[in-house]
């Protein structure tokens with residue numbers, strides 16, 4: 521049977537943003553094709569990691585607290601529908617902060633205002649509850665008991681599976697940059713794929729993660745900053761269970777800029793540095809960890825989780841954040857091609873928001889905007905600068 525090549529919407533990129541966007545559009549009745557050069561949540565994609573935190577605290581950036589709170593039940597509903605509840609682990613998320621740390625104070629206030637469960641702990645309470653962690657004498661904490669971990673790569677696959685079941689089409693092929701063939705101020709008619717198909721559609725969504733700057737080099741090359749990020753899984757001492765999810769929540773150590781997760785599915789204790797690494801190319805960057813990053817992770821673990829000071833590293837991953845100048849997402853029309861949408865800039869915190877991004881993009885592409893999906897200038901291209909000054913975490 522000849523491949524179908526005309527759709528209402530073509531979504532390029534099957535990471536978490538593209539997958540949920542395609543899903544949302546299909547659910548609304550559109551004929552949709554989802555295309556990815558390497559396949560959904562592949563090993564080089566930002567969405568291709570094993571696990572991602574879903575937390576509600578976002579400092580004073582309340583919009584992301586709201587989006588996260590809307591996203592969590594939608595993830596859980598999806599996992600229930602596809603009978604894969606294990607793709608969300610309700611580990612709880614613990615913030616550990618120095619005294620007077622504004623981000624944590626603002627996070628707590630926003631969660632209280634929005635009715636999201638959050639408990640505040642003194643140093644004494646932290647030490648009593650989590651003897652595995654070496655806290656400073658003046659540390660305090662916030663526990664989000666209902667938050668936790670999404671099993672990222674498999675979660676995206678579940679979204680795509682359901683999208684296909686709903687009648688969407690998913691194809692593995694690379695899409696050529698439309699910049700060369702498109703004429704300024706005219707709608708885009710079609711895109712061309714690496715297997716030499718021409719796909720026509722009324723609207724095109726480019727949800728290309730760290731590749732956005734390669735697909736639109738002039739426009740987004742200077743505005744998307746892919747940074748190298750390294751992740752380590754430490755093996756637990758034999759027979760030790762105090763670092764599993766029954767005993768330890770997912771945690772963010774704000775002063776140290778490290779975060780991590782308990783041992784989930786016996787894959788090890790996850791530790792990562794949230795600081796931006798060097799600028800990288802997502803196609804070609806080395807996925808082998810550097811000695812410097814290993815040393816930094818080991819040093820952090822030895823300081824804060826002393827029982828793991830000599831624990832072996834049992835697994836590593838090297839990925840990239842796809843940062844905008846300040847960490848706000850990019851969700852906007854192309855300034856010259858009105859039926860092309862640019863969706864990305866997850867900036868190291870985007871995964872959890874997949875369902876909310878899909879809902880927002882779907883509403884705008886289909887022209888069915890509601891109060892909840894009203895355009896927010898924070899997502900506009902106009903707010904994306906060419907120098908980095910991170911403010912959203």
Ligand SMILES: Cc1cc2nc3c(=O)[nH]c(=O)nc-3n(C[C@H](O)[C@H](O)[C@H](O)COP(=O)(O)OP(=O)(O)OC[C@H]3O[C@@H](n4cnc5c(N)ncnc54)[C@H](O)[C@@H]3O)c2cc1C
Nearest residue numbers: 533535536537557566567573695729731866869870871872
């Ligand atoms: C180490 C690390 C830890 C993180 N931790 C968290 C966390 O704890 N919580 C959280 O919420 N977020 C976290 N994030 C951020 C989150 O993972 C990303 O923001 C999110 O996955 C971005 O999704 P995306 O769909 O925009 O991009 P991607 O997942 O990278 O997907 C983009 C896709 O586009 C495809 N593509 C690009 N160009 C083309 C083309 N020309 N033709 C066809 N296909 C193309 C690519 O192949 C790719 O699959 C983390 C990210 C990293 C790297």
